[in-house]
Amino acid sequence: MKNFDDYLDYLYGRGSSGEDHTLRNIRKVMESFDNPQDKIKTIHVAGTNGKGSTAKMLANVLSKKVKCGIFTSPYMVRINEEISINGLDISDEDFCDLIDRIRPVAEKCDEEGYHITYFEFLTAMVYLYFYEQNVDVAVIEVGLGGTLDSTNIIKSPLASVICSISMDHMNVLGSTIEEIAANKAGIIKKNRPVFVYPQTSQEAFEIIKEKSIAEGAQLFTFKKNEINIKDSSNVGNTFDFKSYENVKTSLRGEHQIYNASLALMVLDHFKDEFNLSEEDIKDGIEETYNPGRVDLVSTKPRVLLDGSHNKESIDALLDILKNFDYEKLIVGFSILKDKDHKDIIRKIASTSNKLIITHIEDNPRALDTDKIEEEAREYASDIHVINDNKEAFEYSLKDVGAKDLVLWCGSLYLVGKILSFIEK
Secondary structure, three states, rough: OHHHHHHHHHOOOOOOOOOOOOHHHHHHHHHHHHOOOOOEEEEEEEOOOOHHHHHHHHHHHHHHOEEEEOOOOOOOOHHHHHHHEEEOOOOHHHHHHHHHHHHHHHOOOOOOOOOOOOHHHHHHHHHHHHOOOOOEEEEOOOOOOEEEEEEEOOOOOOOOEOEEEEOOHHHHHHHOHHHHHHHHHHHOOOOEEEEEEOOOOOHHHHHHHHHHHHHOOOOEEEHHHHHHEEEEEOOEEEEEOOEEEEEEEOOOHHHHHHHHHHHHHHHHHHHOOOOOOHHHHHHHHHOOOOOOOEEEEEEEEEEEOOOOOOHHHHHHHHHHHOOOOOOEEEEEEEEEEEOOOHHHHHHHHHHHHHHEEEOOOOOOOOOHHHHHHHHHHHOOEEEEEEHHHHHHHHHOOOOOOOOOOOOOOOOHHHHHHHHHHHOO
């Protein structure tokens, strides 16, 4: 392979497992490298919403005192963002070197009937890289679900963290909140503590609690009314939680207060192990930036990006919009077909003054723009369909008044594309 793009094409070309989710194949690869995932300390983070923000807060604080790796997905602009140590993304050279070394092992597995998918290959790269870079701890975000996600081959993490759970990826994780919760609870391990976001579904929480008891895992959680919210605006939040006063987040939205409180609980538990001061914890949380999540990327004109892509996150986004004063809301939108798109399209279309529908490029899961337009017609009159992402983005900025707000949402993949146009 000649260049970075060739390596990426090879990786993407490995495809997905379809409906055949199992840990059998990834285990085969990791055994060839003597299971590096079990030789490092890990904090494993699962959930439907908020896991990226929570993982980033944890890693940002830990990086103040120790060498901390973090794996999150999907990336916004470049795949290197997914694998990072103390804020520094993996280099192209290290990325390609890992592919070169894992490739013969993966191809041998393929020949033996254990096809190694794109995400399994990437997971192997993550664990091998963090082990060889000698990290003190790694924060690992689950890709999908928990039980059969390829990251879930860690025998004994330092801690398991379960964020907000709601209905998403029903085709893979189950059609009820109980089934989805059971899948996420699959990351809970024997005698290792588990930290849980205050769930809106009592049924989901009971499933997590039962699994914790079965594994002898001490469960830590909190109620939302234990938090004293002092301020929540379009620039961030200020709150008190337990002994921590005036904690600030730069991440917008009230839901980020609860994500930050969950991260705080984990960090407070391990503060002595990693020599974290209260100042480290508060500063690290305040400084955390999560691109593409209620992200005000421009002020003239005002452009807000948000990767919300399911009912709960769209509801949180619409709640946050109340903090923004605007005359017209111009929305750029697309969505994947495996989402609860009817309800999401209804809410987004009803809120917009102008709706620009585009196609999520290079993604077989993208919902056709004709279908989106058909569902939106009932709730919006000013609709424009522009399949090309760059053209659609440029159109959204045309004739924008000083008091208007441009919002791009519906998919992290789409938001990543828009972010790349802005950065260029």
